[in-house]
Amino acid sequence: MKTASRIVGTASFIGGYFAQDFPVYGAERRGAPIIAFTRLSDNPILERGIIVNPDINIIADETLLKDSAANVLQGTWDGTITFVNTHYTASHVKDTYQVSGKIAVVDITDIALKIINKPVLSSVAAASACKLTGIISRDYLQEAVIKELTDINLKKEVIDKNVQAALTCFDNTPSISSPDLKFSEEENENKVVQLEYADARVGSARVYESGNTIMKKTGNWRFFKPVIDHDRCSRCRACFVHCPHSCISLDESGYPHIDYDNCKGCFTCMDECPKKVITKEREVRAW
Ligand code: SF4
Ligand code: SF4
Known part of the structure; x- marks a missing residue:
């Protein structure tokens, strides 16, 4: 998800937007849930810190919806587009987990398995996020996947598969128009959003x-x-x-x-x- 947020940030930047991307995670432990953020705007971004009320919420693992500690719907609101990696239908997921706002679903794990031959979700999750912004094109996405995966020294054949998987995912993610999505922030405040305190019993292993x-x-x-x-x-x-x-x-x-x-x-x-x-x-x- 960290790489996914970077791909979205880079694609936004290539598309002419200002972008921030950053992850938040605790002690490194392979497989543990993490969260990563991307902000984009057509103005310089003065805000810092985590995104408290996301416009687009990408949930890369459906099982996290059942995890009260992960709390993946925290901060979502009626204007949020929530994307869930699942093989179930959007209406099933919305009803089962009481997701507010709009919802989109794609089985991006299936796409990754078929094309990359591994359940690596960075490029495909980023592709869905790019599509849902409505402003990041396939070309920008492709360029960003190549750049980010080249930067971490992946082989060309692996990068090519990631590009193919990302574009497939982009094409399979529905276009959802959201009048609430704004990329020109009129009240672009110079503020720092503080992380909430998490009790050590919850925040650490x-x-x-x-x-x-x-x-x-x-x-x-x-x-x-x-x-x-x-x-x-x-x-x-x-x-x-x-x-x-x-x-x-x-x-x-x-x-x-x-x-x-x-x-x-x-x-x-x-x-x-x-x-x-x-x-x-x-x-x-x-x-
Ligand atoms: S044979 Fe394989 S599955 Fe059986 S005890 Fe050994 S390691 Fe475990
Ligand atoms: S049982 Fe599960 S946690 Fe243990 S080694 Fe196998 S896959 Fe890993």
């Missing part, structure tokens, strides 16, 4: 023992879940030993079982399994 987070089940960080083929498992315990969350327990016969409430989908177990009997299955929902 609290791990009291292996595989046990009291306030947070990390199972909804997954896009894919590991599945063990017990018929071919040799009970070597490599997965059990290497799982960074200690989400794998052994039954009385020594067979490993995964705690899906907490498995975050890192696939260390799959990489470590010498028999290659752990496979990856895509999940629509983690729960």
Whole structure:
């Protein structure tokens, strides 16, 4: 999402707008939810800090809508366009999660898997955001994807796939006109938006023992879940030993079982399994 916000910012800049983009995240922990922002305006932007009331809200993982700690709808209002990465319909998502304002949905994970062969969402999420602004063209998007991914030293063939996926996503994202979207801010205040204080019990990882987070089940960080083929498992315990969350327990016969409430989908177990009997299955929902 950090790279997505950069792509949107760069595309805006290429399109002649002023832009800011920046992420906010806590302790680095692969798979944990993060938030990133992009501001754009046709005037110099004096405002600093997080965006409290977004005009466009891109939710890259539908399962976060169920996560009260992530609170991904915070600050949205009737004028917000909320975009959700899901294979469900817009009306289903709107009703299920009581999303206010306008809503757009595209299964951008599916597009990434088909074209990039990996569930990497930076270019595709950025493409949806660009489309929803109504002012960033395909050409600006393409140029921005190439620039940002070149800057992080990706190979040309990977960048080409990202461009293709981004343009596909751009074309699949509906055009939603929003009279509330303004890119000329009349009251462009020179102000700093302060981050809200988050209690340390919510704002940081609290791990009291292996595989046990009291306030947070990390199972909804997954896009894919590991599945063990017990018929071919040799009970070597490599997965059990290497799982960074200690989400794998052994039954009385020594067979490993995964705690899906907490498995975050890192696939260390799959990489470590010498028999290659752990496979990856895509999940629509983690729960
Ligand atoms: S994918 Fe495997 S190693 Fe990673 S958290 Fe889940 S069970 Fe543990
Ligand atoms: S690493 Fe593979 S073979 Fe070994 S116990 Fe785990 S699933 Fe079974």
